[in-house]
Amino acid sequence: MADFNTSIKEQGAVSIINLKGYLDAHTAPILENNFVELIDNNRFNIVVDFKDLAYISSAGLGVFMAYIEKIRESKGDIKLSGMTDKVYNIFDLLGFPLLYEIFKSEDEAVKKFIE
């Protein structure tokens, strides 16, 4: 079974989801639940940190597409940080850098919300 887990921490008005392991069609519902939970709690400023993510397939990428509009309508955003080159390349192939702000570190992404 694919090894994947997430943890959520709060930094003021920003919620940070840390991803760890392998994000595929089997594990994507875990991340979906995280987004649903944050949206239900009116937490719309979200940073997703990828530094411990080893792998992503399109099922994982689809999770970001599924919730971004609702979050932006609520004056929030999903910002991404800490991707390895391998994971970034997949995002890049699909044109995601045009739709999402991607930062080197979690701190930079959080600061962007506070500015």
Place this chain on the structure above:
Amino acid sequence: MKTKKLSVKSRTENLSSIRDFVSSSAVEAGVPPDVVENIILAVDEACTNIIKHAYKSYPDGEMIIKTKSTNTKFTISITDYGNSFQADAVPEPDLQKYYRQKRVGGLGMYLMKTLMDDVKYVSIPGKRNEVLLSKNLKITHTNAR
């Protein structure tokens, strides 16, 4: 020529063992590490499509994954016995349009075509479907004798 075979049920929980199987077959065939990563993702996408579309998430369908390697090519064939698939009917994704429509389908197919050198579908409706993914290898093997 070397061939290897893995049979699994059509469940997403099997994606990780499929990736491990493809990874070890490709590494053994001398495929460079960065290319191995691309092949793993393409096969994951193909199998995810089979689970979701050919078997419509029915968990007990058969999926047979075979790898074949020669000095110049690494090929993966994936056979299923679910609904046949019209590859031509899947349009190239337009991400801006997807964003507006909250659509996410079609990304997997696009990745497969981008990451592999050749993607072919063979369907015998009511019998079986086969997707063939292949990657050309540069002939730099020292053990290619």
